[in-house]
Amino acid sequence: MREQVIRDLRVAYARLWVRIKGSNREPEWLAAEMIIPVITLSAYVYMYKALGAPPQFTSFVVIGGTMIAFWVNVLWNMSAQFYWEKETGNLEIYLVAPISRMAILLGMALGGFVNTTLRAVAIVIAGILIFQAPVMINEPLTALLVFLLTIVALYALGMLFASLFMLYGREAWHTANLFQEPVYFLSGSYFPVTYLPFIIQLIASLLPLTFGLDGIRRVAVMGEGFGSIWIDVVMLVVFILILLPLAKFALNYMENLGKKEGRLTLRWQ
Amino acid sequence: MPYSVETRDLSRTFKGQDKPVKALENVSISIEEGEIFGLLGPNGAGKTTLIKILVTLLLPTTGEALVGGFDVVREPQKVRKIIALVSGGETPGYGILSVRENLWFFSQLYGLSSSVAKAKIKQLMIDMGIEEYANTRMAKLSTGYKQRLNFARGLISDPKVLFLDEPTLGLDVLTAKKLRSYISEWAKRGLKGTVLLTTHYMAEADEMCDRVAIIDRGRILACDRPYVLKEKLKESKIMRLEVSSMQADLSFLDKAAGVVGRSETRNIQTDTTTLRIMVRDEAILSSVMKRLEEQKLRVLSADEVEPTLEDVYICLVGRGFEEEAEAKTSA
Numbered sequence: 001m002r003e004q005v006i007r008d009l010r011v012a013y014a015r016l017w018v019r020i021k022g023s024n025r026e027p028e029w030l031a032a033e034m035i036i037p038v039i040t041l042s043a044y045v046y047m048y049k050a051l052g053a054p055p056q057f058t059s060f061v062v063i064g065g066t067m068i069a070f071w072v073n074v075l076w077n078m079s080a081q082f083y084w085e086k087e088t089g090n091l092e093i094y095l096v097a098p099i100s101r102m103a104i105l106l107g108m109a110l111g112g113f114v115n116t117t118l119r120a121v122a123i124v125i126a127g128i129l130i131f132q133a134p135v136m137i138n139e140p141l142t143a144l145l146v147f148l149l150t151i152v153a154l155y156a157l158g159m160l161f162a163s164l165f166m167l168y169g170r171e172a173w174h175t176a177n178l179f180q181e182p183v184y185f186l187s188g189s190y191f192p193v194t195y196l197p198f199i200i201q202l203i204a205s206l207l208p209l210t211f212g213l214d215g216i217r218r219v220a221v222m223g224e225g226f227g228s229i230w231i232d233v234v235m236l237v238v239f240i241l242i243l244l245p246l247a248k249f250a251l252n253y254m255e256n257l258g259k260k261e262g263r264l265t266l267r268w269q
Numbered sequence: 270m271p272y273s274v275e276t277r278d279l280s281r282t283f284k285g286q287d288k289p290v291k292a293l294e295n296v297s298i299s300i301e302e303g304e305i306f307g308l309l310g311p312n313g314a315g316k317t318t319l320i321k322i323l324v325t326l327l328l329p330t331t332g333e334a335l336v337g338g339f340d341v342v343r344e345p346q347k348v349r350k351i352i353a354l355v356s357g358g359e360t361p362g363y364g365i366l367s368v369r370e371n372l373w374f375f376s377q378l379y380g381l382s383s384s385v386a387k388a389k390i391k392q393l394m395i396d397m398g399i400e401e402y403a404n405t406r407m408a409k410l411s412t413g414y415k416q417r418l419n420f421a422r423g424l425i426s427d428p429k430v431l432f433l434d435e436p437t438l439g440l441d442v443l444t445a446k447k448l449r450s451y452i453s454e455w456a457k458r459g460l461k462g463t464v465l466l467t468t469h470y471m472a473e474a475d476e477m478c479d480r481v482a483i484i485d486r487g488r489i490l491a492c493d494r495p496y497v498l499k500e501k502l503k504e505s506k507i508m509r510l511e512v513s514s515m516q517a518d519l520s521f522l523d524k525a526a527g528v529v530g531r532s533e534t535r536n537i538q539t540d541t542t543t544l545r546i547m548v549r550d551e552a553i554l555s556s557v558m559k560r561l562e563e564q565k566l567r568v569l570s571a572d573e574v575e576p577t578l579e580d581v582y583i584c585l586v587g588r589g590f591e592e593e594a595e596a597k598t599s600a
Contacts, residue, residue, distance in 0.1 A: 022366070096326065097349060259325075
């Protein structure tokens with residue numbers, strides 16, 4: 001047991017190291033990843049300014065753009081990573097090794113988190129300096145707590161999607177595409193979700209990002225404290241408690257299904 | 270003492286588009302510790318399916334498979350601790366990382382401590398002749414060097430059982446030879462590593478393997494030491510004929526009495542057909558020559574040749590690997 005835990009921690013660290021090392025070797029990606037989101041969110045900022053919306057909307061957009069960076073990373077650089085690993089032959093090597101699949105995903109998640117945080121920080125700095133986005137944080141620890149819970153919930157969702165990519169190729173790709181834009185909309189990345197009709201809000205409540213964004217915005221922009229965002233915290237914890245075991249179960253299930261159907265390492269599906 | 274690898278009546282059926290496809294049918298093999306065991310057969314014979322079951326990537330439909338005494342279905346994690354898989358034509362690893370970094374990464378999949386990993390990586394890079402490329406990114410390596418790295422990756426965990434799936438596919442002669450001799454030495458060293466090698470290169474199986482199983486359409490047709498398998502052909506005569514024209518119609522040989530089997534290679538550049546024919550009686554050859562002359566074909570050369578493992582296959586199946594592949598394509 002102890003030996004297995006140590007091995008899995010080594011694997012997680014190694015996969016994290018690969019991700020960070022890889023990104024550092026291609027810094028041009030970092031530049032692109034920092035500039036493009038700022039351009040995207042600037043469109044929303046100027047639209048709100050033109051409509052005379054309160055200055056807090058600028059901060060909402062900045063925070064939304066920041067968290068979207070993590071969502072995109074979860075969707076394409078983590079969930080879909082198993083697809084690429086399969087195509088390059090690495091997935092076969094992972095599956096033949098005596099390691100937990102969750103350890104590999106944990107490494108990818110931590111690596112992705114570190115890389116994306118750089119991008120996110122750039123978006124926040126640009127938002128504050130260029131767009132004069134107002135920030136009012138009275139409880140920094142609460143802000144950090146909501147942020148970290150949101151990240152864990154998002155990457156847990158990514159781990160669940162990874163199980164799909166482990167077995168399916170293009171089909172999973174379409175699913176990921178299907179999730180990208182609707183999640184921007186439903187989670188209220190560029191506007192407060194309270195403006196949506198009730199039924200849509202109900203659907204939006206199935207996404208951890210919705211609660212994460214709401215909590216972070218209230219704490220970082222409106223200056224609210226833990227007392228008014230505890231529901232967001234509880235919901236995020238519930239998401240984590242459901243998604244992590246579900247991801248582990250789904251990975252085992254998909255791996256066994258793949259072994260049964262002979263599709264586990266089948267390429268160009 | 271349990272065998273290193275053992276299968277009992279192992280079968281695997283795939284769904285298939287029209288009807289179920291039997292990839293393996295009642296395969297029973299036993300491989301001893303320290304043995305290099307070859308699985309020889311044409312493409313689609315079931316070699317990779319067998320390897321995938323043994324390395325826990327695929328479930329068998331029926332039957333049992335044990336590696337190191339552990340059941341591949343019930344105890345996959347125990348199996349994974351003692352095995353490694355090296356496939357030909359594959360380049361696992363990360364192109365953006367150097368040779369050394371890739372090896373370090375793979376060493377972590379087996380929980381090696383940094384100091385142990387460092388020493389092993391150094392030794393393996395020397396053994397594989399890639400130490401001068403230690404800091405070169407994998408993406409910049411040639412196919413041969415990538416495969417050397419792939420071998421080093423497979424050996425980094427000191428596996429007890431090494432599975433080699435067409436390991437020299439697409440490699441130049443020298444690199445292939447070097448890797449073959451390294452693996453032969455590796456298996457016979459003190460730690461006694463078992464090797465299961467799949468290949469469709471006869472010479473490779475002949476050169477490396479202690480025993481060879483010939484597999485065709487999912488069934489093991491014969492299994493023995495290469496020289497014993499070839500010895501069984503002593504009663505037959507094997508001739509190599511070079512015939513003018515690559516259009517030569519040799520279908521008459523299918524029904525010719527006394528012809529055990531044949532294989533042919535057609536060369537578009539020289540416009541010739543090289544026929545390898547196995548007959549029970551030398552006298553049959555004169556009637557073959559006569560039929561060729563009737564087609565206005567000239568026999569450019571005719572030599573008696575020593576039996577190879579391909580001849581063993583021809584004897585068992587009636588045709589060579591190329592024809593087998595063509596038959597599968599047309600089917």
